[in-house]
Amino acid sequence: MSFDLDATLKEMAAAARATIRGQSKQAGEALRRVLDDQKDALRQITAARIAGEIDEEELQRQLANTRLVFEAGLSMVRAVSKASIQKALDAAFDVLARAIGRAVAG
Amino acid sequence: MRHASRLPGSRLLHGSLLLAALLAGCVRLIAGFDEQTRNEILADARLVDRFYGELLETDEAKRPYVASAPRYVQVETELRALVLRNEARPLNQDSTDIARKILLLWQQTKDLHKRRDGYPGGSARLDRESFGRLFLYALTAEQAKPGEGDRSRAETGLRAP
Numbered sequence: 001m002s003f004d005l006d007a008t009l010k011e012m013a014a015a016a017r018a019t020i021r022g023q024s025k026q027a028g029e030a031l032r033r034v035l036d037d038q039k040d041a042l043r044q045i046t047a048a049r050i051a052g053e054i055d056e057e058e059l060q061r062q063l064a065n066t067r068l069v070f071e072a073g074l075s076m077v078r079a080v081s082k083a084s085i086q087k088a089l090d091a092a093f094d095v096l097a098r099a100i101g102r103a104v105a106g
Numbered sequence: 107m108r109h110a111s112r113l114p115g116s117r118l119l120h121g122s123l124l125l126a127a128l129l130a131g132c133v134r135l136i137a138g139f140d141e142q143t144r145n146e147i148l149a150d151a152r153l154v155d156r157f158y159g160e161l162l163e164t165d166e167a168k169r170p171y172v173a174s175a176p177r178y179v180q181v182e183t184e185l186r187a188l189v190l191r192n193e194a195r196p197l198n199q200d201s202t203d204i205a206r207k208i209l210l211l212w213q214q215t216k217d218l219h220k221r222r223d224g225y226p227g228g229s230a231r232l233d234r235e236s237f238g239r240l241f242l243y244a245l246t247a248e249q250a251k252p253g254e255g256d257r258s259r260a261e262t263g264l265r266a267p
Contacts (some may be wrong), residue, residue, distance in 0.1 A: 026250065030246060030250075034243075037239050040235075041232075041235065041236070041239070044232060044235060045232060048228045048231075048232060051228075053226070053227065053228025053231075054226070054228040054229060054232070058226075058228070058229055061218075061229075062229075062232050065211060065232075065233070065236050066236070068207050068210070068211060068236075069207075069236050069239050069240055069243075071203075071207065072203065072204045072207045072208075072239075072240050072243050072244075073239070073243050075200040075201075075203040075204050075207075075243070075247065076200070076204060076243035076244075076246050076247045078200045079136065079200035079201060079246075079247035079250055079251070080246065080247065080250040082135045082136040082200070083135075083136050083250040083251050083252055084250075085135055086133075086134070086135045086136050086251075086252050087252050089133050089135075090252060093133070
């Protein structure tokens with residue numbers, strides 16, 4: 001039975017890196033979507049005000065809603081980021097568990 | 107692992123598995139994916155979108171609060187259940203925040219409809235968009251979580267951004 005700690009740590013780091021690479025792209029795209037949504041919302045609200053579809057009071061309410069939606073978007077980005085890190089950690093620990101299993105079996 | 111090699115195999119196996127489980131269990135940052143929550147988000151999003159679809163089909167002069175009151179109650183009940191389900195799960199603060207904001211916006215919208223006793227088309231269209239974005243954020247946050255989320259995304263065709 002043998003257990004190469006250095007090799008295992010390297011494998012764990014590689015697994016975490018490989019996972020986080022794909023996942024961090026997802027988090028970046030999530031943030032970009034929230035910012036794009038914010039722009040679209042402000043554009044739609046401005047257009048509605050100019051067209052006379054909403055009055056000044058409604059404009060202020062819609063702007064407040066946009067802030068609330070933006071905050072929710074940031075919560076979503078936080079969740080996606082945390083999930084990315086969690087998946088990287090899980091991938092690293094999977095490597096560790098497999099290495100221990102191999103050492104025991106060997 | 108020189109010391110480990112002197113341990114009997116079964117004892118080492120149990121110890122190793124326990125250690126790995128403990129290590130993996132200790133490092134939790136976020137709740138796992140929950141399919142029922144995902145389904146509730148989709149169902150609530152449909153309810154709200156249908157509410158606006160029907161409202162916008164109705165003549166603007168014929169949108170008194172009383173005509174929509176039962177739908178407001180129905181949707182609020184569902185949204186409260188969604189908040190509760192999210193709150194009950196550990197390490198789920200971000201999704202809980204999103205669900206609370208959906209509920210808050212719904213209650214504010216209901217109060218305004220009641221106060222105005224009407225719902226202008228311009229406001230309704232913008233509110234419909236806001237709810238659409240909120241539900242998308244709730245869904246994306248849920249589906250990003252580790253666990254069955256990746257498989258479910260592939261099965262349903264829904265994608266996180």
